[in-house]
Amino acid sequence: MLIRLVLPFFGLLLVCTGHGAPAQPAYNTVQDLYDECKNDLNDLHTTEDYFHWGSCIRYLTGIAHVQMTIGAMLRDPKSNVSGAGRATVKEFAICDASFSGGSLRQVLLNWAEANPKMWSEPDGVGVMLAFTQAWPCK
Numbered sequence: 001m002l003i004r005l006v007l008p009f010f011g012l013l014l015v016c017t018g019h020g021a022p023a024q025p026a027y028n029t030v031q032d033l034y035d036e037c038k039n040d041l042n043d044l045h046t047t048e049d050y051f052h053w054g055s056c057i058r059y060l061t062g063i064a065h066v067q068m069t070i071g072a073m074l075r076d077p078k079s080n081v082s083g084a085g086r087a088t089v090k091e092f093a094i095c096d097a098s099f100s101g102g103s104l105r106q107v108l109l110n111w112a113e114a115n116p117k118m119w120s121e122p123d124g125v126g127v128m129l130a131f132t133q134a135w136p137c138k
Contacts, residue, residue, distance in 0.1 A: 030126035031119035034112040057101035063127045071095040071137050095137035107134045
């Protein structure tokens, strides 16, 4: 039951973030994504710089929207998510989040700098952890 509930969200996550699309930079680890996202908007000089910065923002925004959808599902009184399934799904959810692309980027950068031992983890894991710490569902 839980698999049927969570699996569509992971599919949506892949679609929203553009993983696998040839035009997107390939992120592999938290460090790769950190390196891609670390340049400030004022430090961008070439078309390629802007492309990479925009790709970072689109990737983070896609993940945040999926996590917000999971959070909304948890708050829906008609939702069938309960017990252990609710606790598991809650780990992927964000609630009460108000953000811009720039604020998502800053949340990721701050989290990555505070968690250097996580730099070898998959990028999506780091993003989800950063966002769930910033906007946890109570």
